[in-house]
Amino acid sequence: MNQNREINRRTLISGACALLALTGLGTLPASASNGIRKLSNGRVSVKLKSIPELASVGGTVGIGEVKGKPVAITRTGNTSYVAFSLSCPHQQVTVSREGNGWKCDAHGSEFEAxxxxxxxxxxxxxxxxxxxxxxxxxxIG
Ligand code: FES
Structure with a gap:
């Protein structure tokens, strides 16, 4: 009985790990991974046309870490972009996508795209x- 329970728990845990690996949680966005390259100086290069989220003005996407900190890019015009840290300026918790912008789940701060x-x-x-x-x-960086 206990052995069956242990096997079921192992099956559940390994299935959950496989699901996380498939969804790419904790890594660069799957759609962006081909166009993003870490440079030897800690900066990151991004082929902008390879990232669907940046195809139109207002589009924004997290690109992973730049010099050890999570960063996003937003397209602000036909040929203009901004990059910014995803660390909340309140207490440095990492913000996440919410609607068209970003939100900090720690205390509720919200940011535009x-x-x-x-x-x-x-x-x-x-x-x-x-x-x-x-x-x-x-x-970037
Ligand atoms: S750390 Fe983000 S709102 Fe407090």
Missing amino acids: DGDLVLGPATKRLTRVPIKVSRGVAT
């Missing part, structure tokens, strides 16, 4: 990260 502050307790927008775009490739 480009990181501008909508609702506190944070008192400022998500911190901008340097971004340079040349020939369709963004270098």
Whole structure:
């Protein structure tokens, strides 16, 4: 009886791990992974056209870590983009996508897609990260 229970628990845990691996939780967005490359200096390069989330103005996507911190890119115009940290300026909890913007689940701060502050307790927008775009490739960090 106890042996069957242990086997069922193992089956459940291994199934959950397989599901997490398939969904890519905790990694770069699957749709963006081919166009994102970590550079030796800690910066990240992004082939902008390879990321569907950035196909239209207002599109935003987390690109993983830049110099050890989670970062997102938002398209702000036909040829303009901003990059910003996903660490909440209130107490540095990582924010997540919510509607068209970002939200911090710790205390409820909300941000626009480009990181501008909508609702506190944070008192400022998500911190901008340097971004340079040349020939369709963004270098971030
Ligand atoms: S850490 Fe984000 S609102 Fe407090």
